[in-house]
Amino acid sequence: MSNRAATKVFQGVEEQIATGQLKDGTKLDEASLAERFEVSRTPVREALLQLVGSGLATQIPKRGCFVNAPSFREVIEMFEVMSELEGMCARLAARRISDEQLNDLKTANAGCEDAIRYNDSDLYYDRNVDFHECIYFACGNRFLATETRALRRRLQSFRRLQLRARGRMPQSLTEHIEIIDAIETGDVYKADEISRRHVMIQGERFNDLLLHMEYDQ
Amino acid sequence: MSNRAATKVFQGVEEQIATGQLKDGTKLDEASLAERFEVSRTPVREALLQLVGSGLATQIPKRGCFVNAPSFREVIEMFEVMSELEGMCARLAARRISDEQLNDLKTANAGCEDAIRYNDSDLYYDRNVDFHECIYFACGNRFLATETRALRRRLQSFRRLQLRARGRMPQSLTEHIEIIDAIETGDVYKADEISRRHVMIQGERFNDLLLHMEYDQ
DNA sequence: ATCGAAATTATCGTATACAAAAATAATATG
DNA sequence: CATATTATTTTTGTATACGATAATTTCGAT
Incomplete structure (x- = not known):
C-alpha cells in the first residue's frame, strides 16, 4: 500500500x-x-x-x-470481453500447462472447496482469484495475463451488478472442476467454452437482446 | 495535435x-x-x-x-491477443451487423482493392484500417472496439517485426473477402477463424514452439 | 431589450521551490 | 582491511507560484 x-x-x-x-x-x-x-x-x-x-x-x-462512469451497457460489454479473455487463457492453458502448474491449479481449487465448507464467501472470493491466477500463469502469455488481470480488477467494482451473488459458490466450483478436467485432458474447445460461461452465465445472447432495446445507456 | x-x-x-x-x-x-x-x-x-x-x-x-520495452516474446504475445480480439470483433459482427454496416464494410474493402490496383502499400495500410474499423463498429461492443484499436495502435510500432511486409496485399484482400462472406452469411465460426489468421498467420503454434525454446527473451 | 465586444475571472498547464526518502560517499571502529 | 555507521548528495514527491487560455461577466451600441 x-x-x-x-x-x-x-x-x-x-x-x-x-x-x-x-x-x-x-x-x-x-x-x-x-x-x-x-x-x-x-x-x-x-x-x-x-x-x-x-x-x-x-x-x-x-x-x-x-x-466517465461506464453505463450499464458498457459494463456488459466489459464482461463480454472479460469472458473472451478468460476463455483464451483457459484455451491456451489447455495446450500449454505443465504438470506442476496443473498441480498448483488443483491445489488452488481445493482452497475453493475449503471456503465452501466453511461457507465463507469472502474467502471463496480470494481463493477463486488464486484459481484464476493459476490459469493466467499457465496460459504462457504474460501480456494476456496482465490484461485479463487488469480487466478483472476493473470489473471488480461492478460485481454488484452481477445478480447471482449468493448461492453461486457451488455452481462456480462445479465449473472449476469442469475447467480443470478440460485443461488436464487438453480439451481446448471445452476449456474455452466453460471458462466463458464461468464469467458470464447469461452469455452474449443477453447482450444481443439489449442491443435491440436501446442503443445508448 | x-x-x-x-x-x-x-x-x-x-x-x-x-x-x-x-x-x-x-x-x-x-x-x-x-x-x-x-x-x-x-x-x-x-x-x-x-x-x-x-x-x-x-x-x-x-x-x-x-x-519497459517489450521483448520479442512479448510482441508475439501481444499479436496473439490481438488476433483473439480481432476474431471476437468479427464473430460478434457476424451476428450483429446491420445491412448498412455491411454495405460500409464492402465499400471499405473496395477501397483496399483500389489501393492494390495502384500498388500503393501506404494507401492499402490506411484502407485496411478503415476496413477493420467497420468491423469494430459492427461488433456492437464499443469497449471491445476501443481495446482492440488501442492494441492495434500499440502494435503498429512493431510492425517491422512482421516478416511478411511485402507481397502480402493480395493475400490480405483474399482474406478480407472471406471475412466479408463469413460475416454476411452469419458464419460466426468462420469469421472468427479467418480474422485470427488474418492477424497472425503463423498463429499460436509458432508461439507454442517458442515457449519450448527458452522462457525469457 | 438584445446582441456583441471588451474586461474580468477562473482554471488549466508549466515552472520553480521545498521536503522527504533513497543512494552514495566518507569516516570510524573492530 | 572489512564492515558498520554517519554524513553528503541525489532524486523523488508535493506544494506553491506564475503565465496562458478559455469561460464569464460587464458594458455599450443598435
Missing part, C-alpha cells in the same frame, strides 16, 4: 465513481479535489491522468476532466 | 523506445528528460505516468521509472 498522495486521490475517486457518488459527466475539479483530499493540485493532476489512462475519466484540453 | 509539453515528451520517449534508442531497463531520469526536451520536471512526470499507464515503463516508488 503506497502512501502517496496521488494514489490516495486516485483510489478515492475510483471508489466514488464505482459507488455512484460521482456520477457520469461530473467535472473533476482539480481545486475541489485537492481541498477534499487535503493535498495540493500536483498529485490531483497525476491521479486524474491515471484515471484517464484507465478509462474512468475523459480529459478535454484546457477544459478539464470529467467522470 | 495537442501542443502540450507533456504530450511532446510522451511521444518523444515512446518513439525512442519503439526505435530502440531507449533500451529496456534504461532509467528514465526526470531531470535529464526535462533538459533534453527543454521543459520542466512537471510535464515530464506527467508523461512518465502516461508511459506507465500504456505499459511502456515501470515505476518503482521512490526509485524512478524504467523503460
Whole structure:
C-alpha cells in the first residue's frame, strides 16, 4: 500500500465513481479535489491522468476532466470481453500447462472447496482469484495475463451488478472442476467454452437482446 | 495535435523506445528528460505516468521509472491477443451487423482493392484500417472496439517485426473477402477463424514452439 | 431589450521551490 | 582491511507560484 498522495486521490475517486457518488459527466475539479483530499493540485493532476489512462475519466484540453462512469451497457460489454479473455487463457492453458502448474491449479481449487465448507464467501472470493491466477500463469502469455488481470480488477467494482451473488459458490466450483478436467485432458474447445460461461452465465445472447432495446445507456 | 509539453515528451520517449534508442531497463531520469526536451520536471512526470499507464515503463516508488520495452516474446504475445480480439470483433459482427454496416464494410474493402490496383502499400495500410474499423463498429461492443484499436495502435510500432511486409496485399484482400462472406452469411465460426489468421498467420503454434525454446527473451 | 465586444475571472498547464526518502560517499571502529 | 555507521548528495514527491487560455461577466451600441 503506497502512501502517496496521488494514489490516495486516485483510489478515492475510483471508489466514488464505482459507488455512484460521482456520477457520469461530473467535472473533476482539480481545486475541489485537492481541498477534499487535503493535498495540493500536483498529485490531483497525476491521479486524474491515471484515471484517464484507465478509462474512468475523459480529459478535454484546457477544459478539464470529467467522470466517465461506464453505463450499464458498457459494463456488459466489459464482461463480454472479460469472458473472451478468460476463455483464451483457459484455451491456451489447455495446450500449454505443465504438470506442476496443473498441480498448483488443483491445489488452488481445493482452497475453493475449503471456503465452501466453511461457507465463507469472502474467502471463496480470494481463493477463486488464486484459481484464476493459476490459469493466467499457465496460459504462457504474460501480456494476456496482465490484461485479463487488469480487466478483472476493473470489473471488480461492478460485481454488484452481477445478480447471482449468493448461492453461486457451488455452481462456480462445479465449473472449476469442469475447467480443470478440460485443461488436464487438453480439451481446448471445452476449456474455452466453460471458462466463458464461468464469467458470464447469461452469455452474449443477453447482450444481443439489449442491443435491440436501446442503443445508448 | 495537442501542443502540450507533456504530450511532446510522451511521444518523444515512446518513439525512442519503439526505435530502440531507449533500451529496456534504461532509467528514465526526470531531470535529464526535462533538459533534453527543454521543459520542466512537471510535464515530464506527467508523461512518465502516461508511459506507465500504456505499459511502456515501470515505476518503482521512490526509485524512478524504467523503460519497459517489450521483448520479442512479448510482441508475439501481444499479436496473439490481438488476433483473439480481432476474431471476437468479427464473430460478434457476424451476428450483429446491420445491412448498412455491411454495405460500409464492402465499400471499405473496395477501397483496399483500389489501393492494390495502384500498388500503393501506404494507401492499402490506411484502407485496411478503415476496413477493420467497420468491423469494430459492427461488433456492437464499443469497449471491445476501443481495446482492440488501442492494441492495434500499440502494435503498429512493431510492425517491422512482421516478416511478411511485402507481397502480402493480395493475400490480405483474399482474406478480407472471406471475412466479408463469413460475416454476411452469419458464419460466426468462420469469421472468427479467418480474422485470427488474418492477424497472425503463423498463429499460436509458432508461439507454442517458442515457449519450448527458452522462457525469457 | 438584445446582441456583441471588451474586461474580468477562473482554471488549466508549466515552472520553480521545498521536503522527504533513497543512494552514495566518507569516516570510524573492530 | 572489512564492515558498520554517519554524513553528503541525489532524486523523488508535493506544494506553491506564475503565465496562458478559455469561460464569464460587464458594458455599450443598435
